[in-house]
Amino acid sequence: MSLSGSSVIVTGAGAGLGRAYALELARQGAKVVVNDVSEDAAGAVVDEISSAGGEAVAAVVPVGDSAAADQLVQTAVDSFGRLDALVTNAGILRDKSLLKMTDEDFDAVIHVHLRGTFTCVRAAYKYFKENGVAGHIVCIGSPTGQRGNFGQTNYAAAKAGIVGMVRTWALEMKKAGVTVNAVIPVAATAMTKTVPYFRAAVEADERGEPMPDFFRKDLGFGPADDVAGVVAFLASSEADGITGQVLGAGGDRLQVWSHPQPVAEEYHDGGWDFSTTSDRGNAIVKENLQDVGEKFPELPDELKPKD
């Protein structure tokens, strides 16, 4: 197994997707540092891995600051003698429309997702460089960061920022042979449970039943386990040569996202002054208007929330 004996940190691994990543990495032979803010949740995942014959250690610390990132790398080295991969997954939501969003709502989300990803990746990369390890980094984005979503100013900023950092890091880390990619997951977890659109799928999952085909096949939405294989792949040497990529995963679907690039380009001698832009520029922009927002196809009647 390509992850056999490797040592991997997963942040926010006490629940939801992070838990699924930690369990899958352990199934593939990795030793896992299970990070979370909840001691009980992290401990339960460590117990699950240990009782299945794997190796794991809990690291209970809120990611965000540099000290937490350093602590995670140190835990991997102290417990397993090395570090091979990092999955930055920890996250919170503070959803509100723009005028209702406070500075605290904005800062809290940026701190955990964006700063937490920055500090953890920096600490892991420092270790990789100093120890000549061609490590693997997987950062977790969101469809909201790719497309925008109503009520998620803070989260959109953080998740778009994460993908922006991944592009930059792919350039900076290339020479060291370190890969860095983003995964855009969609899955039934505490985070999506409250969204009425997903209710029929989440309820089926909670009853231990398979999700309706519409969710798995049309929407790419399933249990957290569906994303875990893709994350474990990117954290393994199987994925060597793949870097700077953004993969969507969920349900039965795997996606490769494009990076933004111009869809129209035109030159005007002397530049684009107000009047040229109002005239020719205006026409070019209107011919090439881009849509925004996540695409949610209409639910079949039987799957529509009843209230």
Ligand SMILES: NC(=O)c1ccc[n+]([C@@H]2O[C@H](COP(=O)([O-])OP(=O)(O)OC[C@H]3O[C@@H](n4cnc5c(N)ncnc54)[C@H](O)[C@@H]3O)[C@@H](O)[C@H]2O)c1
């Ligand atoms: N569920 C989805 O469909 C979906 C879609 C897109 C992106 N994501 C992203 O996937 C990641 C996991 O989401 P989820 O749905 O499993 O969420 P979740 O709320 O079920 O789990 C998040 C975990 O992170 C932990 N956590 C929160 N703040 C932390 C911190 N500062 N340090 C360490 N741990 C912390 C929580 O205690 C929890 O165990 C997040 O980054 C989220 O934005 C999820």
